[in-house]
Structures are given as C-alpha cells and as structure tokens.
Amino acid sequence: MQAFTLPEFYVPHPARMNPHLEAARTHSMAWARQKGMLDSPSPGGGVVWTEQALAKMDYALLCAHTHPDCDGPSLDLVTDWYVWVFFFDDDFLAQFKYTRDIEGAKAYLDRLELFMTGPGETSPEPGNPAEAGLEDLWARTIPSMSEAWRRRFVTSTHNLMVESLWELDNIDRGRIANPIEYIQMRRRVGGAPWSANLIEYAVGAEVPDEIAATRPMEVLRDTFADAVHLRNDLFSYQREVREEGENSNAVLVLEKFLDCPTQEAAELTNDLLTSRLQQFENTALVEVPASLAEHDVSLPGQIAVGLYVKGLQDWQSGGHEWHRRSSRYMKEGTGSPWLSPNRLGLVQRTRQQAPAPHPKVGRLPLPEFRMPYPVRTSPHLAAAREYAPGWAREMGMLGDGAIWDERRCRAADLAHCAAMIHPDADPDRLELSTGWLTWGTYADDYFPLVFGTKKDPVAAKLCSDRLSLFMPLDGERVPEAADPIERGLADLWNRTAGPLSPHARAGFRRAVERMTASWVWEVANRTQNRVPDPVDYVEMRRRTFGSDLTKSLALLELGDVVPPELFQNRVLFELDTAAQDYAAFSNDLFSYQKEIEYEGETHNLVYVVERFLAVDRIEARDIAARLMNARMEQFEQLADEELPRMCDDLGLDDEVRAVLTRYVDNLKDWMSGILEWHRNCARYTPEELERAHTPEPPSFSLVPSGIGFSAWRIGSAAR
Numbered sequence: 001m002q003a004f005t006l007p008e009f010y011v012p013h014p015a016r017m018n019p020h021l022e023a024a025r026t027h028s029m030a031w032a033r034q035k036g037m038l039d040s041p042s043p044g045g046g047v048v049w050t051e052q053a054l055a056k057m058d059y060a061l062l063c064a065h066t067h068p069d070c071d072g073p074s075l076d077l078v079t080d081w082y083v084w085v086f087f088f089d090d091d092f093l094a095q096f097k098y099t100r101d102i103e104g105a106k107a108y109l110d111r112l113e114l115f116m117t118g119p120g121e122t123s124p125e126p127g128n129p130a131e132a133g134l135e136d137l138w139a140r141t142i143p144s145m146s147e148a149w150r151r152r153f154v155t156s157t158h159n160l161m162v163e164s165l166w167e168l169d170n171i172d173r174g175r176i177a178n179p180i181e182y183i184q185m186r187r188r189v190g191g192a193p194w195s196a197n198l199i200e201y202a203v204g205a206e207v208p209d210e211i212a213a214t215r216p217m218e219v220l221r222d223t224f225a226d227a228v229h230l231r232n233d234l235f236s237y238q239r240e241v242r243e244e245g246e247n248s249n250a251v252l253v254l255e256k257f258l259d260c261p262t263q264e265a266a267e268l269t270n271d272l273l274t275s276r277l278q279q280f281e282n283t284a285l286v287e288v289p290a291s292l293a294e295h296d297v298s299l300p301g302q303i304a305v306g307l308y309v310k311g312l313q314d315w316q317s318g319g320h321e322w323h324r325r326s327s328r329y330m331k332e333g334t335g336s337p338w339l340s341p342n343r344l345g346l347v348q349r350t351r352q353q354a355p356a357p358h359p360k361v362g363r364l365p366l367p368e369f370r371m372p373y374p375v376r377t378s379p380h381l382a383a384a385r386e387y388a389p390g391w392a393r394e395m396g397m398l399g400d401g402a403i404w405d406e407r408r409c410r411a412a413d414l415a416h417c418a419a420m421i422h423p424d425a426d427p428d429r430l431e432l433s434t435g436w437l438t439w440g441t442y443a444d445d446y447f448p449l450v451f452g453t454k455k456d457p458v459a460a461k462l463c464s465d466r467l468s469l470f471m472p473l474d475g476e477r478v479p480e481a482a483d484p485i486e487r488g489l490a491d492l493w494n495r496t497a498g499p500l501s502p503h504a505r506a507g508f509r510r511a512v513e514r515m516t517a518s519w520v521w522e523v524a525n526r527t528q529n530r531v532p533d534p535v536d537y538v539e540m541r542r543r544t545f546g547s548d549l550t551k552s553l554a555l556l557e558l559g560d561v562v563p564p565e566l567f568q569n570r571v572l573f574e575l576d577t578a579a580q581d582y583a584a585f586s587n588d589l590f591s592y593q594k595e596i597e598y599e600g601e602t603h604n605l606v607y608v609v610e611r612f613l614a615v616d617r618i619e620a621r622d623i624a625a626r627l628m629n630a631r632m633e634q635f636e637q638l639a640d641e642e643l644p645r646m647c648d649d650l651g652l653d654d655e656v657r658a659v660l661t662r663y664v665d666n667l668k669d670w671m672s673g674i675l676e677w678h679r680n681c682a683r684y685t686p687e688e689l690e691r692a693h694t695p696e697p698p699s700f701s702l703v704p705s706g707i708g709f710s711a712w713r714i715g716s717a718a719r
Contacts, residue, residue, distance in 0.1 A: 003242055004251075004263040006234060010274040010348075012281075013313055015321035016068035020075045024060040027076045028083050035136065036129035037087045042094040049087060056327035059083050065318030066195075067202040067311070077140055078202050084133040085160070085191055088112075091130055092164055097246075100172050102165065106649070109161050116154050119147075141201065148209040149200060156194040163189040163570060167248045175247070178630035180581060181574060182253045183226060183535055188570070189248070190232070192225030199311035205304035211295050215517070216287040219536065223280035224312045226535060228319055230273040234266060235329035257626070268613075272534065274348045275612065277316065279533040284309050286528075351611045352531045357600030363686050364592040364606065364621055370629040372636060373668040375676045376423035377416075383427060384415035384434045391435055395491065396484035397442050403449055404442060408692055411682040414438045420673025421550065421666075432495055433553060439488040440515065440546045446485060447519040448526070448599060457524040464516040471509045473502070501560060508556065511548040518543035522603050531602045531611045538581065544603065545587060547580035550670065561659045571638055571646045572660075578635040579667040583674045585628040589621065590678040593686070598693045632671070639664050 018024075032038055032054055040048045063079040070078070096105040115123045115134040126132035142150055166185055170177065177185065187193055200206050211217055233250040240246040250272075255265035288309065292302050323329050378384070389409045392398050398406050418425075418433040425433060451460035469479055470490040481487035489512075497505045518540050525532055532540070542548065566572060588595075588605040595601035602608070605627075609620040643664065647657050682688045 002238055004237070004266040007267050007270040009231070009270065009320060010277055011317055011320050012277070013317045015065050015317040016314065018064035018068045018070065018075055020072040021060060021064040023072055024064060024075045024079045025055075025058070028060050028079045029054065031076075031080050031136075032083050032087070035084075035132045037083070037133065040091065040129050043099065048091050048094050054083070057086070058322075058326055059086060061325065062319065062322040065321050066315040067199070068314055068318065070202045070204075074202055074204075077137070078198055080133070081137055081141075081198060084130070084137060085194070087133065088130045088161070089164075091128075093244075096168055097171065100168070102168065102172075105165060105168060109165070112161055113158065116157060118150075145201060146206055146209075148212070149197065149206050152212065153194070153197045156191075156197050159188040160191040160194050166570060167246070170247055171245070176256050177248070177253055178627065178634060179250075179253055179257055180538055180577075180627065180631065181634055182248070182250060184574070184577065185570070186229045186248070186250070187222065187225045190225065190229040192228040193221055195228065195315065196221050196224055196312065199315060200308060203307040203311040205307040207305060207308055208295075208297055208301040211291055211297060211301075211305075214291050214295070215521075216283055216291045219283045219287070220280060220309065220312060222535075222539075223276045223283065224316070226276045227273055227280065227316060230269055230276065231320060231323060234269055234273075235323040237262075237266070239329065257630070258623070271348065271612070275352070275533045276535060278348055278352070279536055280312070282528075282530075286524075351614065352533070354529050354531050354602045354611075358597060361593055361597045361617060364589065364617065366589055367622065367625045369586065369625065369675060370632045371672055371675055372632070373672040375420055375672045376669060378419035378423045378425055378430050380425070380427045380430050381415060381419040384419060384430050385410075385413070387431050388415045388434050388438055391431075392438055392442070392488075395439075395488040397438075397488065402484055403446055408683075408688075409438070411688050411692075412438075412441055413677070413681040413683075414441060416681065417673060417677040420676055421670045422553075423669055423673075432492070435488070435492050436496075436549065436553065439485070439492055440549060442488070443485050443516070444519065444544070444546070447516075447523060448601065451523045452526045453600075455523070455527040457520055457527050460520045460523040461517075464513075464520050467516055468509070468513055471497070471512060473505055473509065496556075500556065503564075504556060504560065507564075508552045511552040514543045514548050515546050522601075525602065532608055534608055534612050537603070537605065537608045541584045541588075541603075541605070542577065542580040545580070545584040547584060551576065551580070558659050558663055562656055562663075566650075566656075569646060569650075571642045575635060575638050575643070575664065575667065578631040578638065579671055581631045582628055582635065582671050585624055585631075586675050586678055589624060589628070590684045592617070592621075594684055594689055598689050635667075635671075639668075 029051065032049070033051070038047075038049055038051050038054065042048050059082045060075075060079045063075055063082055067075060067078055092105070092108070095101075095108070111124075111127070112131060112134060115126070115131055115138060117123050117138065123135050123138075126135050145153070163185060167189055169175075207217060230250050237249055237251045241249050241252050250269045251262065251265045254260070254268050255262055258265065258268070260268075288305065292305065297305070389398065389406050392404065392409050393406070396402060397404050398409060414437040415430075415434045418430055418437050422430060422433045447460055447463075451457065451463070463485075467486065467489055469476075470481070470486055471493045472478055478490060481490050497508065500508065521540055522544060567576070585605055592604055592606050595604045596607055602611075605624045606617060606620045609615070609623050610617055613620065613623070615623075643660065647660065652660075678684065
C-alpha cells in the first residue's frame with residue numbers, strides 16, 4: 001500500500017512535448033549500452049540497470065517534456081546527461097549505500113572529478129561507466145559554452161556528486177536532517193541547480209555573467225531547484241523511504257520534525273512546493289525586470305534571461321508530467337496532468353497577503369532554548385557602555401532629526417552585546433564592534449520606519465546604493481554625509497578598512513551591502529503587502545539580521561590563513577548558516593511584539609510560520625523554537641565531529657586548523673552572547689516598547705536628505 005495519497009499539485013502551465021522524442025529514446029539507449037551502463041554488475045548481486053529498466057524509466061520522455069523546443073542533437077545530448085546522472089545516483093548507492101564504505105565512496109568521487117577538465121587539461125582513461133559517460137559528455141558540451149558557464153556547471157556537478165556522501169553519512173548514523181538543513185543540502189545533492197545550468201545549453205542562451213550572482217537570478221535557480229526536489233520527494237517517498245530505507249526526503253523530514261502523520265507531512269510538503277513556485281513567479285515578474293534595468297543589460301542579454309526563465313518554467317511542467325508517467329515513481333492520486341493555478345494556488349496566495357497591520361498580540365511567552373556554550377564578557381564593558389551613546393550622539397543618531405533618543409540607545413545596550421560576542425577584544429576593538437552594532441541596529445530601525453511606512457522601495461534602494469560610496473576600496477573620494485547613517489558608516493569604515501588587504505576590504509564591503517540591500521527587500525515586500533515565503537525568509541533573515549556583517553568582523557581577526565573557497569565546504573557552510581539561524585530566530589522570538597504589534601511588520605519567523613501553517617502564535621512560537629534548537633544541535637554535531645574529520649580529509653596543516661577552531665569558538669561566543677543580550681536588554685520589554693512608540697508632537701522630520709530624495713519628499717507632502 002502507498003504511504004499516502006498524492007495531493008493535488010500547483011501546475012500553472014501545461015507540459016509540452018519535443019517532436020524529437022523517439023530519436024532521443026533510440027540514441028540514449030544506444031549511448032548507455034556503449035558506455036557500459038546496461039547490465040553493469042551491482043555489488044549486492046544483479047545489475048544496476050537492464051535495458052528494460054532504462055526503457056521503463058524513460059529519461060528521453062523526461063527531457064522531451066522539460067526541453068520541448070530544442071533541436072534533435074541538443075535533445076540527444078541533454079538526454080545523455082540525464083541518463084548519466086541517474087545512473088551515477090543508482091550506481092553510487094548500489095556500491096556504497098549498504099556497504100557503508102565511506103573511504104571507497106570518497107575515492108570513487110575524487111577520481112570522477114578528474115573528468116571535468118579545464119582548458120589545456122586531459123582526463124585519465126575511464127575505468128567504469130560513470131567515468132566513461134562523463135568524459136564523453138564533457139567533450140560534447142563544454143566547447144559550445146562560455147568559461148563563466150563552465151565554472152558554474154563544474155560547481156553544480158561537483159556538488160551533486162560529492163554531497164552524496166552527506167546522504168550516506170546520514171543513513172549510516174540513522175540521522176534525519178532538520179528542515180532548513182535539508183532544503184539547503186538537497187539543492188547540492190539533488191541536482192536541480194545542475195539542471196538549471198543545462199537549461200541554458202538547451203535554450204541556447206546563457207545568463208549574462210554580470211547578473212548571474214544577483215539575488216533575482218539566485219532566487220530563480222533556488223526556487224526552481226526546491227520545487228523540483230519537493231515534487232520528486234512526494235513521488236519517490238514510497239520507493240526511497242519505504243522500500244529502500246533512505247532518509248533524505250522532505251516528507252520524512254517534516255513527518256519526524258513536526259511529529260505528524262505521513263499524509264499531513266505530504267500535504268505540507270506540497271504547500272511548500274506551491275509557495276516556492278509562487279516565489280519563482282513573483283521574482284520573475286517583479287525582481288528580474290528591475291535587475292535587468294539596474295545593471296543595464298543589453299537587449300540580447302534580456303532575451304537570454306527571458307529564454308532562461310521560460311526554460312525553467314517548461315522544466316517544472318515537464319518534470320511533473322514525467323513523474324506521473326515514469327515507472328520510477330508512485331502513481332495513485334496524481335490527478336489530471338494540468339490543474340488550474342487559480343484553484344490550487346489560491347490558499348497560499350491568500351496566506352501570503354498580510355492582514356491589517358498592528359494587531360494587539362501582547363508579549364510572546366518564551367520557551368526554553370538550547371545553549372550549551374557559556375557566556376563570556378569583556379572586562380572593558382563599562383567603558384564601551386559610555387562610549388555607545390556618545391558616539392551615537394556625535395553621528396547624529398540621537399535628538400532632533402533622529403529616530404532615537406538617548407534612553408532608547410541605552411535600552412538597546414549594544415555595548416553589552418559586543419562585549420559578549422567579542423569577549424577578548426581590547427578596548428579599541430570593543431568600541432569599534434559596539435559602533436558597528438549601534439550603526440546596524442539604528443539603520444535597521446530606520447529603513448522600515450522611514451521607507452516601509454511610506455511603502456517606498458525606490459527611495460530605500462537609493463539610500464542603500466548611496467551607502468556604498470562611503471566604503472571606498474581604493475581611496476575613492478567620499479561625498480559629504482547627509483544623515484546619521486551615512487555619517488556613522490563613513491566613520492566606522494575609516495576605522496575598519498584601513499589595515500585590511502584589498503581582498504578582505506572588498507569582502508567586508510559586500511557584507512555591508514548585502515545587509516542594506518536586504519532591508520530594501522523588506523520594504524519591497526511591505527509595498528506588496530506580502531508575507532515572505534518561508535524558505536526565502538530564512539535565507540534573507542541571515543542578511544537582514546546582519547549575520548554576514550558580524551561574521552565578517554570575526555573573520556577580520558583571523559587574517560587570510562584560511563583559503564576563501566574553503567568556506568564553501570559543506571561543513572563550514574552549514575556551521576555558518578546554523579549559527580546565523582540560531583541567532584536570528586532568537587531575535588524573532590524576543591522581538592515578536594515589537595515587530596508585529598508596534599511596527600506593523602511581517603518579517604518575523606513566528607509570524608511567517610503562523611501564516612504559512614495557519615496556526616496560532618503559540619504553536620508557531622514552538623515550531624520556531626524547535627527550528628532554533630535543531631540548528632544548535634546540528635552546529636554541535638558539526639563542530640565536534642565533522643569539522644575535525646573535514647580537516648583530516650583535506651589534509652589541512654596545524655595553522656589552518658587552529659584558525660578554524662578559533663573561528664568556531666567565535667561563533668559559539670556569538671550565539672551565546674546574542675541570546676544573553678536578548679534576555680537582558682530593555683529594547684524588547686513592554687514598558688520600553690510603550691514608551692518608544694507613544695506618539696508625541698513631532699519636533700523633527702523623518703524625511704531623509706541627500707542625493708535622490710527630492711522625489712520622496714514631494715511624494716510625502718502629497719500624502
């Protein structure tokens with residue numbers, strides 16, 4: 001019996017069929033036989049694939065549905081890529097899933113990477129079907145694509161191969177990932193970002209390199225990937241979880257994390273799939289055109305992006321249709337091939353429309369939090385506490401024309417936070433850290449108050465873009481500061497950036513820019529009256545909270561010993577994001593009343609969970625706290641077990657190991673310090689909230705000044 005009945009899916013566009021299907025079927029079967037993939041022996045007995053099994057799985061049908069407009073030779077090549085990737089997946093699991101031969105798996109993957117050659121490189125002689133297939137496909141594909149595309153494709157192919165070890169390790173431990181970890185890691189191991197790269201080949205149009213790393217293009221890729229993977233998890237649960245004993249499946253993850261029946265977990269998985277598809281649509285229609293204009297992308301580049309977006313859309317519809325037909329997956333309850341988006345998407349669209357703002361929610365009772373690390377505090381705290389309001393006053397953040405008064409600044413007690421997250425800092429460094437936290441918190445209050453209440457993302461973006469002028473990389477002239485945010489940033493940048501290497505200085509500036517741009521994203525959502533999609537919220541929350549900035553401050557103290565690319569390793573990436581999520585979620589729990597009742601915000605994890613799951617604030621609070629604690633448990637496991645193993649696997653020397661240990665210790669101080677700060681500062685108490693938000697006769701103007709704001713003032717006067 002099936003574990004659950006498949007839900008109705010949100011499929012807004014009908015699947016179409018490539019006319020070259022039959023030729024691709026014939027070609028791919030012959031290619032798989034030539035490369036030794038048919039009747040290849042399995043370590044457990046039998047074979048990985050037979051000709052009959054490959055015919056039933058019908059990857060040519062998948063590619064004909066997902067790439068309906070490409071010509072015959074292109075469809076043949078793309079189909080061969082999919083035959084290879086599915087064979088690799090099945091062959092890898094057959095060889096290493098049951099034997100738990102982790103060392104053998106690493107050797108298999110290390111050698112496979114040698115067949116993704118760069119300019120002037122040659123690969124070794126293939127020793128198995130996976131190597132033979134990859135060598136052939138690489139030679140047929142790379143010559144027609146740019147070097148920038150090749151780099152992106154190498155990364156996505158590397159991820160889907162190497163991160164298979166993560167799945168094996170979880171199976172070996174009997175460990176089921178937490179939901180945030182699962183979504184992130186599924187992108188790496190699941191292969192949909194790799195599919196997105198192949199879409200560029202199939203439609204004959206590459207994403208312009210100047211916008212490939214921007215938020216809109218990243219969100220298109222990630223929402224595409226998440227939707228592909230969540231759909232696959234629904235169709236493959238029966239085979240993977242019930243029959244093969246795998247535990248990398250979103251339905252299983254939600255089933256265990258929420259302790260709910262399998263059918264309910266399947267429905268929630270489908271709700272998240274729908275939400276990700278609607279995030280894709282919103283990004284394509286709202287953010288992508290704005291990004292094309294901002295970067296002055298040429299007309300051919302704009303056409304290429306349009307073809308890419310259309311290719312992603314075709315893949316979603318075609319992939320759904322293939323799942324309905326392939327022998328690889330369960331079938332009962334799949335419904336009609338194309339279901340009305342108006343009917344199936346209405347619930348999620350309604351939940352993403354924010355209700356009337358400022359509901360009287362009261363203070364949120366707080367649960368227990370897992371915190372295994374002790375709080376340490378700098379002995380220079382008292383001096384930093386006196387420094388903070390003096391510096392804020394000097395920058396113009398207090399008094400007339402500002403949004404804070406001295407009591408509000410002291411209530412925030414950001415010196416205390418700095419003293420705990422940098423407990424070993426000398427007095428000057430502690431003052432600098434206090435200044436950055438004060439500036440970031442003031443600016444974080446400023447953007448929603450000044451731009452959010454007016455629903456003016458254009459003015460918010462002008463403000464954010466102008467801030468970059470106050471962070472020169474190579475002695476560029478800095479304009480005169482027009483407001484406290486610009487004045488504060490100019491002062492902090494001068495005191496921070498001078499001693500840095502050019503590479504470190506550019507990285508630190510990017511961290512600040514990502515944070516200010518994320519505040520523009522919040523204003524844009526507020527303008528649309530939109531509650532964020534849960535995954536988009538979690539990933540952007542790391543930026544809106546300033547995690548990139550504070551992490552960069554910690555990295556500055558470590559120097560350039562650790563190669564930057566090492567931070568893209570799964571272990572360090574998950575350590576980073578787990579720590580960032582823990583800190584940001586703690587803020588959401590403590591600041592719930594401030595943001596929802598007093599500020600009319602929707603950017604709060606508790607509130608996002610309330611709307612997405614249609615639960616009350618207490619149940620949403622419990623889920624948010626459970627996520628927070630799950631990320632801490634993951635951090636502990638990574639820090640205690642996987643980081644030392646990673647250092648051994650990569651052969652890192654003692655100096656790099658020592659720096660990484662210090663970095664992880666900094667993250668421990670950061671998390672424990674931020675939690676303790678929230679527990680002790682007055683910023684979120686009902687008394688301070690009431691005082692800070694009690695209307696008084698205005699003695700100053702909230703209208704920002706500086707370049708680009710005359711239209712904002714005119715618009716404000718008209719309201």
